[in-house]
Amino acid sequence: MRHAARLRALAARVRWFWREATGEAAYDRYVAHARRNEPGAAVLSRREFERRRTDAREADPREGFRCC
Amino acid sequence: MTKRAAAPPDEAGRPARSRMSPAAMAGWAAVAVAGGLGWSMLALARGEEISAAWMVAAALGTYAIAYRFYSRFIATRVLRVDKNRATPAERLDNGVDFHPTDRRVLFGHHFAAVAGAGPLVGPVLAAQMGYLPGTIWIIVGVIFAGAVQDMVTLFFSTRRNGRSLGQMARDEIGPFGGAAALIAVFAIMIILLAVLALVIVNALAHSPWGVFSIGMTIPIAFFMGFYLRILRPGRVTEVSVIGVLLLLLAIVAGGWVAESSWADTFTLSPGALVIWMVVYGFVASVLPVWMLLAPRDYLSTFMKIGTIVLLAIGVLVATPTLKMPAVTDFAARGDGPVFAGSLFPFVFVTIACGALSGFHSLVASGTTPKMIQKETQVRMVGYGAMLTESFVAVMAMIAACIIDPGLFFAVNSPSGMIGSTVESASAAVANFGFTISPQELAAAAEAVEEDSLLSRTGGAPTFALGMSEIFSAVVGGSAMKAFWYHFAIMFEALFILTTLDAGTRVGRFMLQDTLGNLYKPFRQVSWTPGVWFTSAVVVGAWGYFLWVGVHDPLGGINQLFPLFGIANQLLAAVALAVCTTLLVKSGRLRWAWVTGVPLAWDVAVTLTATWQKVFSGDPRVGFFTQRQVYQDGINAGELIAPAKDMGEMRTIVTNSTVDGVLAALFAVLIIVVILDAGRVCYRAIRHPEQIRLHEAPFEQSRIIAPAGLLATAEEKAELAAAEAAARDSGSGDERPEPVGRRA
Numbered sequence: 001m002r003h004a005a006r007l008r009a010l011a012a013r014v015r016w017f018w019r020e021a022t023g024e025a026a027y028d029r030y031v032a033h034a035r036r037n038e039p040g041a042a043v044l045s046r047r048e049f050e051r052r053r054t055d056a057r058e059a060d061p062r063e064g065f066r067c068c
Numbered sequence: 069m070t071k072r073a074a075a076p077p078d079e080a081g082r083p084a085r086s087r088m089s090p091a092a093m094a095g096w097a098a099v100a101v102a103g104g105l106g107w108s109m110l111a112l113a114r115g116e117e118i119s120a121a122w123m124v125a126a127a128l129g130t131y132a133i134a135y136r137f138y139s140r141f142i143a144t145r146v147l148r149v150d151k152n153r154a155t156p157a158e159r160l161d162n163g164v165d166f167h168p169t170d171r172r173v174l175f176g177h178h179f180a181a182v183a184g185a186g187p188l189v190g191p192v193l194a195a196q197m198g199y200l201p202g203t204i205w206i207i208v209g210v211i212f213a214g215a216v217q218d219m220v221t222l223f224f225s226t227r228r229n230g231r232s233l234g235q236m237a238r239d240e241i242g243p244f245g246g247a248a249a250l251i252a253v254f255a256i257m258i259i260l261l262a263v264l265a266l267v268i269v270n271a272l273a274h275s276p277w278g279v280f281s282i283g284m285t286i287p288i289a290f291f292m293g294f295y296l297r298i299l300r301p302g303r304v305t306e307v308s309v310i311g312v313l314l315l316l317l318a319i320v321a322g323g324w325v326a327e328s329s330w331a332d333t334f335t336l337s338p339g340a341l342v343i344w345m346v347v348y349g350f351v352a353s354v355l356p357v358w359m360l361l362a363p364r365d366y367l368s369t370f371m372k373i374g375t376i377v378l379l380a381i382g383v384l385v386a387t388p389t390l391k392m393p394a395v396t397d398f399a400a401r402g403d404g405p406v407f408a409g410s411l412f413p414f415v416f417v418t419i420a421c422g423a424l425s426g427f428h429s430l431v432a433s434g435t436t437p438k439m440i441q442k443e444t445q446v447r448m449v450g451y452g453a454m455l456t457e458s459f460v461a462v463m464a465m466i467a468a469c470i471i472d473p474g475l476f477f478a479v480n481s482p483s484g485m486i487g488s489t490v491e492s493a494s495a496a497v498a499n500f501g502f503t504i505s506p507q508e509l510a511a512a513a514e515a516v517e518e519d520s521l522l523s524r525t526g527g528a529p530t531f532a533l534g535m536s537e538i539f540s541a542v543v544g545g546s547a548m549k550a551f552w553y554h555f556a557i558m559f560e561a562l563f564i565l566t567t568l569d570a571g572t573r574v575g576r577f578m579l580q581d582t583l584g585n586l587y588k589p590f591r592q593v594s595w596t597p598g599v600w601f602t603s604a605v606v607v608g609a610w611g612y613f614l615w616v617g618v619h620d621p622l623g624g625i626n627q628l629f630p631l632f633g634i635a636n637q638l639l640a641a642v643a644l645a646v647c648t649t650l651l652v653k654s655g656r657l658r659w660a661w662v663t664g665v666p667l668a669w670d671v672a673v674t675l676t677a678t679w680q681k682v683f684s685g686d687p688r689v690g691f692f693t694q695r696q697v698y699q700d701g702i703n704a705g706e707l708i709a710p711a712k713d714m715g716e717m718r719t720i721v722t723n724s725t726v727d728g729v730l731a732a733l734f735a736v737l738i739i740v741v742i743l744d745a746g747r748v749c750y751r752a753i754r755h756p757e758q759i760r761l762h763e764a765p766f767e768q769s770r771i772i773a774p775a776g777l778l779a780t781a782e783e784k785a786e787l788a789a790a791e792a793a794a795r796d797s798g799s800g801d802e803r804p805e806p807v808g809r810r811a
Contacts, residue, residue, distance in 0.1 A: 033163030
């Protein structure tokens with residue numbers, strides 16, 4: 001049992017790390033942030049949020065630029 | 069190993085120096101011995117082939133010592149990073165671009181942003197002087213210059229809410245230095261894009277397998293883009309898994325295409341590839357980000373990290389032997405076929421990325437400082453990520469040095485020097501002092517299913533040969549060689565094409581900003597005529613150098629790569645000058661040598677290189693002497709090899725003039741920045757009361773997070789206390805990551 005629990009905790013850590021690294025967690029973070037400051041705030045849908053996030057790079061391509 | 073009791077701060081408020089436990093001392097002594105053994109094997113081997121494992125030992129041992137001692141010294145004594153000071157990510161947290169990011173995640177992001185094709189290309193070219201000079205510079209350069217620059221820039225930008233390098237230059241040095249920095253960034257971007265595109269053109273010319281596989285990345289990226297935009301927004305993992313699988317299929321399918329009747333359709337000459345590249349660069353940069361750039365970025369990042377990890381495993385498992393001599397005769401004579409010029413300064417400009425890369429300062433002063441959780445983490449993220457990139461460069465050096473030296477020179481010499489048949493190449497290589505038979509040259513091309521490997525300059529094909537050698541020793545044997553070769557080509561081409569797109573956008577943005585001073589609408593990034601016009605200007609600029617590089621009878625890489633290196637080191641000079649000025653202005657004059665010494669070295673290297681490129685009387689090195697020789701030839705009506713007709717003679721004259729003017733421009737920019745920075749430092753020392761720093765004011769940090777990869781005992785206790793306090797106050801902040809917050 002203890003092994004299973006430990007394994008589950010490890011899997012959760014790996015999943016968390018992966019979602020953070022790939023940016024999949026960005027929407028959850030945004031929602032959490034919006035709710036924390038103003039519990040009744042209107043939050044964007046995931047579709048709308050991801051759209052704005054990608055389009056922000058259009059406005060300033062220096063964000064997220066990679067090196068040679 | 070770093071377990072130690074918390075030491076109370078001394079009277080001056082500095083943390084007291086902690087004593088090492090005997091076990092830790094023994095451990096570090098063992099690391100030092102392993103590294104030292106690696107270095108002695110590398111340096112003392114004469115005549116016999118040694119294992120690449122020694123190079124890995126020398127590198128990792130030295131990195132470990134440098135990270136543990138030197139970077140710690142810089143963090144605690146020089147920068148005096150403050151764990152109680154809130155970073156911009158904490159103060160300005162908006163959940164989107166400013167947000168405190170876990171240090172390990174940020175390390176990944178930062179590494180993925182700084183490491184690209186650069187560390188894979190430079191070391192390969194520098195291998196013409198043997199493995200030793202390049203390896204010493206990669207390792208020594210990174211610990212005293214490259215990683216220091218990245219870490220210090222990251223620190224100062226973090227203290228300034230993530231201001232960019234250009235803005236810091238303007239704020240802290242002045243409008244003059246700031247303008248020079250801006251011009252430098254733009255010029256470098258153009259040369260960088262041209263050289264990277266040239267690398268790809270040389271790898272893909274007359275290679276139907278390569279062209280098909282790379283071509284397929286465009287529809288794959290489109291598919292991923294639509295998936296992320298319309299079908300399932302934000303599901304990066306699933307779409308990337310699909311993308312990578314399709315990519316592998318594209319590599320395999322390239323082999324089928326090369327054998328089929330379609331092969332001719334995908335066999336492109338270098339000239340045709342230039343046109344395709346320019347068209348691609350323009351179209352990609354005016355399309356919306358979500359269609360091509362964003363999905364390509366995911367693909368290339370996954371491929372990059374994955375391949376680098378595989379390569380590290382491959383090197384450790386296969387432990388190939390280094391066939392290249394430690395130091396070749398070209399090092400002293402300076403007449404090497406890959407690039408002309410002697411060891412000093414040209415090894416130090418050829419290897420930029422991996423040892424000292426100015427470009428990193430743009431990443432270290434942009435995205436990363438807005439995400440860093442604690443000031444104390446600049447050491448792990450800034451210094452640590454650069455050490456990792458340096459290790460990538462060491463692996464590239466290994467890949468170049470394990471293939472037969474004869475093959476290395478046949479692949480990397482311009483066709484003007486070795487001709488276009490295996491017989492002429494074999495004879496020319498024998499002249500260089502290495503032996504390879506025509507049959508062996510043909511067999512090497514056969515093994516990777518290419519028509520020819522001769523004069524595939526630019527580093528990528530050489531790196532791919534080395535990588536296929538290493539990988540096929542581990543997986544698949546010689547039957548898989550062709551697959552691994554094209555896998556490596558694909559992996560480099562993928563992120564170079566992404567850089568062409570992203571770099572064109574950055575250049576365009578800078579141009580729009582500048583032209584906006586003359587005509588306002590240019591500044592609106594959504595004004596289509598402006599976008600099209602500025603994109604065309606940027607693409608036209610790098611396209612010109614690419615065209616020139618492909619058609620230059622003297623060899624484009626031979627001519628342009630030194631310029632690229634000089635440009636990159638020029639940007640490093642700007643970054644180090646900003647760092648040194650800030651150290652002086654912030655009352656750290658005593659420690660200004662930490663960035664001042666690398667700056668002095670970098671300026672010496674760059675100015676010597678530009679001086680030689682402009683004034684050298686050797687036509688192989690000096691652009692203007694070269695111009696004169698060929699102009700005299702034209703006047704006298706004589707052809708001078710490698711030019712084959714008067715048209716080529718005139719091409720050389722034009723190219724040499726343009727390159728020479730650029731080299732001179734770079735030198736002037738460096739001098740302007742240094743003089744301006746010197747003036748500011750002098751004033752700061754003479755009139756300390758007049759110093760104006762543009763630092764964001766202190767705010768108490770409430771985040772508790774470890775500084776390094778592993779939490780120390782002290783940090784664990786702090787975290788546990790914070791967690792207990794949070795439980796008591798009933799805040800249900802569920803976080804699987806070990807981060808605490810002060811209530």
